[in-house]
Amino acid sequence: MTTVSATYIENRQRVQPDDTNNYGSAHGGNVVKWMDEVGAMSAMRHAGETCVTARINQLNFEQPVPQGEICVIESYVYAVGKTSLRVRVRAYREDPRSGEKSQTTDSFFVFVSIDKNGTPTTVPSLDAPTDRCQALRDAALESEPDS
Incomplete structure (x- = not known):
C-alpha cells in the first residue's frame, strides 16, 4: 500500500520562447x-x-507563467477507485532568481491503471498515515469540484 505523500512529485520546467503564446507567457x-x-x-x-488520462475534472488558469520563469508542477494521488486514481495537480510560477513562487493553475485529473494489453487493472488502496498525508488528502477533497 502506498501513502499519499509517497505519490507526491514536483517537477520544474523553464518557460522558453518555444513554450510561449503571443503574450510572452507559457501556452x-x-x-x-x-x-x-x-x-x-x-x-x-x-x-x-x-x-x-481518463478525465480532467477541472482546470483553472489563475495567472500566467512568463517566459524565463519556472513552471513548477506538483501532483499527488489523493483517492482511488477500483481501477482509477484521482490526482491533484497544481502549477506555480517561480522566479528563478529569488525562488518566489505563486500558484497559477489548479486541476483534478482522473487516471486509469492499465496492463500491457490496455485493459484496466485494479489499483491498491491508498493510505494517509501521517499528518502530511492527511493534510494533502483533505486539501484535495475540500477543493475538488463536484464530479
Whole structure:
C-alpha cells in the first residue's frame, strides 16, 4: 500500500520562447501537457502500472507563467477507485532568481491503471498515515469540484 505523500512529485520546467503564446507567457496547452505528464507519474507510482488520462475534472488558469520563469508542477494521488486514481495537480510560477513562487493553475485529473494489453487493472488502496498525508488528502477533497 502506498501513502499519499509517497505519490507526491514536483517537477520544474523553464518557460522558453518555444513554450510561449503571443503574450510572452507559457501556452496553456504546454502547461496542461506538463501537468498531465507529472500527474501520470504520481498515478503510476501508486498503481505500479501504466496509467492513462481518463478525465480532467477541472482546470483553472489563475495567472500566467512568463517566459524565463519556472513552471513548477506538483501532483499527488489523493483517492482511488477500483481501477482509477484521482490526482491533484497544481502549477506555480517561480522566479528563478529569488525562488518566489505563486500558484497559477489548479486541476483534478482522473487516471486509469492499465496492463500491457490496455485493459484496466485494479489499483491498491491508498493510505494517509501521517499528518502530511492527511493534510494533502483533505486539501484535495475540500477543493475538488463536484464530479
